[in-house]
Amino acid sequence: MKKVIFIIVSLLIVGLLAWTLYYVYQKSQEKAISFETEEPYYTDIIQKTVATGSVVPRREIDIKPVVSGIIDQLLVEPGMQVKEGDVLARIKVIPDMVSLNNAENRVDRAKIARDNAIVDFTRNQTLFDQGVISKADFQPFQLAKKNAETELEGAEDNLRIIREGASKKNSATANTLVRSTITGMVLAVPIEIGNSVIEVNNFNEGTTIATIADMSDLIFEGKVDESEVGKIKEGMDLILTIGAIENLDFNAVLEYISPKGIEENGAIQFEIKAAVNAKSDQFIRAGYSANANVVLARRDSVLAINEGLVQYENETDTYVDVKTGEQTYDRRKVELGLSDGIKVQVLSGVGAGDAIKVWNQPITEE
Template identity: 25%
Template sequence: MTGPRAGLDRVNEQTNMKKWAGLILVVVLAAAGWHYRDRWLPAADQDAGPAVPMVATAIQTNIQFAVQAAGEISPAEQVSVRPEINGRIELLPVDIGDEVRKGELLFKLDDKELRNQYESTKTMVDRARLELEKSRRDYERAQKLLAENLISQEMFDNARTTYELASNALERAQRELAVIEERLTKTEVRAPFDCTVLTRPVSVGQAVSGSGGFNSGTEVLTIADLNNLVINAHVNQADVPRLKVGQVVEVQVEAVSGLVVTGVVERIAPQATYRNNLKGFAARILLKNPDRRVRPGMTANVRIPVASAENVVAVPLAAVFTEKNPETGVRERFVYVKHGDRYQRRLVDVGVADNFFAEIRAGLQPGEQVALIQPPEELILKEEPPPATTTKAPASETSGEGASSSTAVSRPATAGRA
């Protein structure tokens, strides 16, 4: 048969052949998989026993526990310089980055109007002084004339009143003169300490308002003492009990590669605050003799040593387990010591710990191997031999707190480890 009918039959035949070929391929793969399962899986199940845990060797090393914190560097003293009176900038001899000594001129306001007021008020004071002298003479003369009954009481009273008014006028003029003199001293603003100019938002000739006016006055300069820098760090609340004022810390400045400077914990805030959704306490750290490359606004990483131990037996933190004794209610710390193919559960006394190792004060000897994960129950020895003794090395603590076994490993204990 030829034509469209024959072509359709050929297409159907090809389709049926593909279906059968695919079905045969699936059957072959299934048979091969079943054959592999029968041949290899039983052998694998027979060979696979309890999983052997990873182990580590107890070593003698030095351990240092330190608190890490980050903060921003800022000047210990920073002042926004604003005039106390209204005026116009006449002199502005400093600019951004200038170093100014204590007592040197920062800026000066135009004082011509004040000086004119001063001269005018000074003339008023001189006039009031002359009038007071004249009224005093008249009053003394009236006293004598009244004593001789040469004038009436009314005339005497008038002379006394004139004298008192002249005295009040002189006092008022003197007070006005003193106010103007004080305002004249405020036209010159000098550096309160050795400082560096950080900002200068105004220029010569610009009118400025005094600090007692609107918006606390116009800021003319911002100055700071860059010889004494501080770091305002935020310390986690779990680490604050280990800190104390006067501790020496190491500071790394991110912007200056390789630079490490020292500082001293100067203040610890008494109340917790939140920063980046973390509760902690603000700590102020004073930098000692900061490098000239360190500038305000840079980010610093602070390392605060808390406790240390030298030449002590130590194991990885993962090897120390914590469990509450159901009989005594005391939280016990222990390790699994390897003996041949099995493991012995042994109580240990944990000392200083850092982020990697924990000091073992008693219960373990250098060279003994301990499990890093809990061994299967069938590999744990049922009887516990007496624990090995360990020579306890004194731990030097930078802080009086944090070296005890309960605090040095407080955070890892939450995961079931020391």
């Protein structure tokens, strides 16, 4: 029995020793390590800065009345195209009672004066026809009759203007007819029939009847941070990305940079404006929010690599590791050009087809 126990213990000790030796051997073997690689490729590199803003019409006009009253007719609605001079609305004038009373009294006095002038004219015309009085004596009565008729006509026109806002002679160009001052699209009509409106005067800007804009001439209005404004200048190209229009970019040309900055949220912002080259088959609505990529520099169809593949030495030398064999890499100095922060142009050092090590992404092979 003791012999059997001895044999079993001996076998256990030998097995444990063998497993220990195997474990130590496995731990001593280094696992193969390889790296991912990427190849240079041809692409366009655009160095840009981003400005946020919106797309608005260059000319946007608020149409306001020149007389106060109540909207009697409204002839337009948002989205309609109008031409300069088209009637947008008609205003019913609410006359001032004092002015109306004075105008009515003036008409009454003018009628009395006219009737009296007609009586004198008729009496003296009979005498003139009979040869009792001369032509010179008759002419003052003719003149008095014409003056009285003219005064009555003027008093009646004045009363008509106070009541209706237009005279008999100029009814086609009455102040009660609100007309468009430009050709364009109606963007908004903030009033309705029956609303009271106030005329433009020295003390009030007046009620807006409609907002009209030329939608064929759009601009981008945005703001650029003070750290970027020194890099841009008038005439630079912009690439507009409109949030409401997916997968479509628009070109624009920078026209204006504000000479004065405005503080917003602790940072100084400078206003910029750019002319938008809208496509004929794409309608851009006024007020769309947009991001403008200001093109600082551009290289088209150049050899490039990802910025993360580049390693730096002494803050001036740049190099990459190019795969030359199985798990062997050759360090090569490269000359770089324009960078957009993600990819960088390669001027010399590597070519298309070279496998460049992604040095910070090792892959351990089991």
